[in-house]
Amino acid sequence: MISGDDCTYPPKYVKSLISRMDDNVKIAVASGHPNQPGVVSQERSPSGSGRLVRVSFLHDVGNAFPLRAGWEAWLLFKAVQMGLETKLFNDVTYAHVRPRGTSHQFTYWGAAMYTLGYHPLYAVGRVVRSIIKTTSLNAPMGLLRGYLAAALGSSDPFVAPFDSSLRKFVSIQQRREISRVAVSALSHGIG
Numbered sequence: 001m002i003s004g005d006d007c008t009y010p011p012k013y014v015k016s017l018i019s020r021m022d023d024n025v026k027i028a029v030a031s032g033h034p035n036q037p038g039v040v041s042q043e044r045s046p047s048g049s050g051r052l053v054r055v056s057f058l059h060d061v062g063n064a065f066p067l068r069a070g071w072e073a074w075l076l077f078k079a080v081q082m083g084l085e086t087k088l089f090n091d092v093t094y095a096h097v098r099p100r101g102t103s104h105q106f107t108y109w110g111a112a113m114y115t116l117g118y119h120p121l122y123a124v125g126r127v128v129r130s131i132i133k134t135t136s137l138n139a140p141m142g143l144l145r146g147y148l149a150a151a152l153g154s155s156d157p158f159v160a161p162f163d164s165s166l167r168k169f170v171s172i173q174q175r176r177e178i179s180r181v182a183v184s185a186l187s188h189g190i191g
Contacts (some may be wrong), residue, residue: 002072004049006036006097016092017052024087028057028079046086048072050094057084068158069150070112074166077116081169106139110146111159114148117167122174123147 001014013032021027031046053075058064061078065071076086111122128145130140150159163169 002049002051002053004096007049007094008097009050009094013050013092013094014052017089020053020087020089021052022087025084026085027056027087028082028084029075029086031088032086032094033090034096035093044088045076047096048089049096051075056081066162068115068160068162070115070162071109073112073116074162077166077170077173080173081166106157107140107146107149108158110143110148111150111154113143113147114150115159115161117162117170119171119178121175121178125178161176 009190017030021030030052031050079086127144128139131144134138
């Protein structure tokens with residue numbers, strides 16, 4: 001289980017997730033939903049804290065997470081790349097005490113987008129979405145600054161790109177999502 005130091009879990013949190021993962025052996029990573037109203041209500045993938053990782057999956061990826069920018073998302077992308085599933089169970093909740101994202105300037109999140117192979121349009125979309133959703137420009141500018149700094153080359157080993165097959169997989173997935181959104185927007189605009 002992965003947990004932040006600012007999270008508390010109900011007594012049967014882990015048991016509930018293990019039971020669900022036992023019912024579906026394709027689930028490699030699962031979590032409940034943090035109960036911070038309004039902040040994470042649109043999450044669709046397992047939260048960073050509160051994640052349970054199937055041991056066999058961990059063995060399959062070398063018994064360790066690569067410790068670099070993007071490792072939390074790497075875990076999810078790698079599972080999907082391997083034909084496994086990740087699952088967020090909204091009916092299983094836990095408490096995330098501190099507001100998320102307040103202890104950094106989002107530059108490593110931006111760098112993570114690059115290390116993981118985010119399609120440039122998808123990365124720009126995340127920055128724009130962040131501008132729309134926030135009252136401060138700290139997060140979107142941190143994302144952009146981190147992405148561009150990593151793309152231009154970084155000597156920081158924490159910002160080293162992941163393997164090319166995963167980066168290509170992520171980019172292709174995002175290209176499909178960009179196309180899906182564009183076709184949907186055009187069809188709604190025409191109709």
